[in-house]
Amino acid sequence: MKFKTKKLFFKPKVKLITLALLFFLQPIITFAQTDEGVSFFPNKSIGFIGILTGLVIIAVVLVLFLVVKLSSNTNYFLDQKSQIQKEKFKKYITNLNESDIEVLKKKRNQNSNRTSFLVLGFLSLVPQIMSAETAPAKREDLFSQPGVLITLVLIFIPLFLALVYLAAKVSTGFKNYVNNQKINEAKEFAAYISETENIPSDADLDEIKNKLEYTIKPNELSGNETASDSKGLLKNISTETNYRFFASKRPPIKRPKIDPELTRLILWYLGTAVFWLFVGSSVGEYVGIKFIVPDADNYSWLSIGRLRAVHTNLVFWAWSTIGIMGLGYYIVPMVSNAPLNSIKNGWKALIAVNSAMFVGAISIMAGINNGGGEYREIIWPIMAVWAYGLLLTVINFIKTIAKRTTHEIYISNWFIVASYIFILIVATIAYIPMGQDGIGETIVQGYYMHQAVGMWFMFSMLGVLYYLLPQQVNKPIYSYSLGVLAFWSQILFYTVIGTHHFVFSALPWWLQTVAIVGSVGMLIPVTSGTINYLMTMKGSWSKISNSYSLPFFFVGIIYYFTGSYQGTAEAFRSTNLIWHFTDFTIAHSHITMYGIITFLLFGSIYAIVPRLTGKEPPQLGVGAHFWLALIGLQFYTIPLMIGGTLKGLMWAEGKPFIDSVVLMGPYWLWRAIGGTLMWLSHIVLAYNMYKMMRPSTDIDVKEKAFEIINQDLEANSVEPKI
Numbered sequence: 001m002k003f004k005t006k007k008l009f010f011k012p013k014v015k016l017i018t019l020a021l022l023f024f025l026q027p028i029i030t031f032a033q034t035d036e037g038v039s040f041f042p043n044k045s046i047g048f049i050g051i052l053t054g055l056v057i058i059a060v061v062l063v064l065f066l067v068v069k070l071s072s073n074t075n076y077f078l079d080q081k082s083q084i085q086k087e088k089f090k091k092y093i094t095n096l097n098e099s100d101i102e103v104l105k106k107k108r109n110q111n112s113n114r115t116s117f118l119v120l121g122f123l124s125l126v127p128q129i130m131s132a133e134t135a136p137a138k139r140e141d142l143f144s145q146p147g148v149l150i151t152l153v154l155i156f157i158p159l160f161l162a163l164v165y166l167a168a169k170v171s172t173g174f175k176n177y178v179n180n181q182k183i184n185e186a187k188e189f190a191a192y193i194s195e196t197e198n199i200p201s202d203a204d205l206d207e208i209k210n211k212l213e214y215t216i217k218p219n220e221l222s223g224n225e226t227a228s229d230s231k232g233l234l235k236n237i238s239t240e241t242n243y244r245f246f247a248s249k250r251p252p253i254k255r256p257k258i259d260p261e262l263t264r265l266i267l268w269y270l271g272t273a274v275f276w277l278f279v280g281s282s283v284g285e286y287v288g289i290k291f292i293v294p295d296a297d298n299y300s301w302l303s304i305g306r307l308r309a310v311h312t313n314l315v316f317w318a319w320s321t322i323g324i325m326g327l328g329y330y331i332v333p334m335v336s337n338a339p340l341n342s343i344k345n346g347w348k349a350l351i352a353v354n355s356a357m358f359v360g361a362i363s364i365m366a367g368i369n370n371g372g373g374e375y376r377e378i379i380w381p382i383m384a385v386w387a388y389g390l391l392l393t394v395i396n397f398i399k400t401i402a403k404r405t406t407h408e409i410y411i412s413n414w415f416i417v418a419s420y421i422f423i424l425i426v427a428t429i430a431y432i433p434m435g436q437d438g439i440g441e442t443i444v445q446g447y448y449m450h451q452a453v454g455m456w457f458m459f460s461m462l463g464v465l466y467y468l469l470p471q472q473v474n475k476p477i478y479s480y481s482l483g484v485l486a487f488w489s490q491i492l493f494y495t496v497i498g499t500h501h502f503v504f505s506a507l508p509w510w511l512q513t514v515a516i517v518g519s520v521g522m523l524i525p526v527t528s529g530t531i532n533y534l535m536t537m538k539g540s541w542s543k544i545s546n547s548y549s550l551p552f553f554f555v556g557i558i559y560y561f562t563g564s565y566q567g568t569a570e571a572f573r574s575t576n577l578i579w580h581f582t583d584f585t586i587a588h589s590h591i592t593m594y595g596i597i598t599f600l601l602f603g604s605i606y607a608i609v610p611r612l613t614g615k616e617p618p619q620l621g622v623g624a625h626f627w628l629a630l631i632g633l634q635f636y637t638i639p640l641m642i643g644g645t646l647k648g649l650m651w652a653e654g655k656p657f658i659d660s661v662v663l664m665g666p667y668w669l670w671r672a673i674g675g676t677l678m679w680l681s682h683i684v685l686a687y688n689m690y691k692m693m694r695p696s697t698d699i700d701v702k703e704k705a706f707e708i709i710n711q712d713l714e715a716n717s718v719e720p721k722i
């Protein structure tokens with residue numbers, strides 16, 4: 001499609017958008033002009049100004065997005081207008097389906113937003129007023145004052161929200177306009193096709209029908225003959241694809257047998273999980289920024305010590321946990337071939353875990369916590385509510401499995417139920433103070449941390465993969481026995497490796513050795529699991545490009561292998577001596593919790609949600625999500641691994657601690673850049689979720705035209721409706 005820039009620019013809406021752009025860019029340009037050497041980023045205010053600039057950039061990106069969207073929609077119409085209408089209608093006729101043909105045959109027999117822009121205009125005046133009132137000479141002092149900064153932030157927030165609101169309004173207005181145009185076109189097409197002379201002859205219609213019904217014989221396309229398409233085999237080759245560079249994705253097929261109530265429940269689990277991912281990673285992003293700009297703020301609620309715990313608890317116990325629960329509610333009844341035991345208890349559990357996380361996050365920020373134990377900072381009464389949600393769920397699952405109509409309990413259900421039992425026991429032990437004095441607390445801490453990641457997140461996601469991977473590649477799992485080996489060997493080894501977090505600590509030497517040996521033993525389940533998954537995918541690699549979920553699964557499996565081998569490498573005394581206490585561990589945490597768990601969750605969401613709602617995610621959106629997350633993760637982890645190793649070696653040489661902090665500066669900057677990309681990918685995911693879940697407003701011209709003809713037929717005939 002041609003881009004008709006000139007015409008586009010003179011459109012009033014685009015002019016207003018340009019005005020809006022100017023409104024947001026002007027302050028940057030105005031303030032960026034240096035005055036007597038005064039910098040745009042005076043030392044103390046860099047944090048706030050940085051955030052403001054970030055928000056402005058987001059706003060600009062939003063506006064640009066809108067402009068691109070407007071221009072592509074406008075192009076659509078310019079292009080449409082330039083085509084001869086009849087040609088287009090004829091094209092519709094060559095793409096009829098069987099019911100359309102029936103309607104046409106019957107027809108032959110019978111014949112015998114507005115959106116307001118005033119706000120935008122007003123907004124465009126504001127920069128002038130602002131600039132007029134700014135005294136350049138005093139800018140440095142002014143921007144160092146917290147009061148001014150806070151006022152600016154407070155002014156900016158409503159403006160930013162107003163812009164987002166406006167963008168949404170413009171987008172909906174334009175969509176309505178497009179849809180009205182389509183309805184008009186459908187009416188014209190219906191009128192055109194209602195004329196007897198425009199309806200193809202019965203013979204032609206029968207020919208199209210034959211083409212539709214035709215199936216190819218095994219030897220049909222052999223030989224040297226030129227292809228004549230009398231059988232309609234090439235009908236799917238279309239010049240009207242949206243994105244010609246990408247393989248088209250396999251459309252989802254809605255699963256009719258899932259109870260709509262259960263569908264609603266699962267969508268709520270997955271929806272709230274994505275919400276927590278956004279909140280949790282926004283906090284992580286801010287903590288990452290604080291590593292570069294430590295004095296970005298000085299509020300106790302936003303101190304690194306508190307926000308770090310908010311981040312880890314939200315991504316663990318809210319995003320990953322609620323996501324895993326949602327997947328369980330889909331998979332357990334599905335592989336048991338039985339309805340969920342109690343949907344009501346499913347809702348109770350959802351409310352319990354969500355409210356616990358909400359109160360938990362606020363309490364950590366307020367300074368109410370459980371002390372230093374990592375991942376168990378939230379106080380026990382709140383975590384008890386969370387655990388109640390998990391208990392209700394596992395009882396629900398066990399009762400559902402008990403009612404199964406299949407003979408065997410499928411391997412996924414083994415993994416899923418076992419993981420709930422493990423995490424409930426592990427959390428109970430971690431929260432009961434018994435035996436947790438002195439070194440005992442350290443032992444419990446190591447046990448708790450690693451059981452949580454290994455026997456809850458990893459174990460349950462392996463179970464999910466045993467169901468979704470074969471389903472997505474449409475063939476059975478490569479080896480059930482390898483699955484069973486992975487199940488038992490993971491239980492054997494993972495449960496004894498907790499103390500590898502505290503190598504060289506005051507813990508008994510033999511206990512550390514057991515953990516190190518167990519860490520090596522972990523290579524058995526990891527290798528057998530990886531082989532099983534990759535062999536299941538073998539021969540179906542081409543399916544990766546036309547699936548929404550398989551690319552995420554593939555990345556998750558590769559990280560499962562590499563991340564776990566990396567973990568084994570970290571457990572040895574010689575390596576732990578260098579890497580422990582450094583950012584290398586942070587890289588490992590994200591390679592595993594993000595590269596494995598989060599990527600598998602992403603893939604599972606794209607596999608399940610379209611089956612529940614029957615709506616595809618936007619293809620470009622899924623691509624953007626995938627690449628932003630993957631590239632972001634590389635920028636996050638690789639610099640931290642390099643920086644962490646150099647830092648460890650520096651300490652080994654006895655260099656001053658502060659030198660290692662200076663050394664890490666650039667690596668932390670890269671982490672913040674990578675984190676930003678990951679964070680952006682979560683916004684795209686939220687948008688994709690919305691697209692998969694919202695009621696459809698798009699109109700298909702051909703479908704609409706046949707709906708009109710059908711209504712007409714119905715009104716004028718006594719025959720039953722088809």
Ligand code: HEM
Nearest residue numbers: 281284285287288312315585586589593594598675678679
């Ligand atoms: C935008 C995405 C994210 C960013 C920018 C981010 C950033 C951070 C930062 C800055 C830290 C503190 C590191 C330190 O103390 O040195 C951290 C810790 C951590 N994050 Fe993230 N994070 C993100 C997403 C996630 C996700 C999705 C998960 C898990 C599902 C996760 C799991 C963790 C864990 C486990 C830690 C503790 C690491 C350790 O102590 O070894 N993060 N993150």
Ligand code: HEM
Nearest residue numbers: 453458500501519522564567568570571580585589592593
């Ligand atoms: C063969 C499997 C694995 C082994 C042997 C292993 C080993 C290790 C070791 C030795 C550490 C401690 C590093 C240190 O503090 O010096 C560690 C940290 C960590 N691992 Fe793994 N790992 C494995 C797989 C995983 C998986 C699958 C996940 C997540 C799903 C994971 C998540 C983490 C996290 C979050 C930490 C940081 C804990 C903290 O806050 O200190 N690991 N791992």
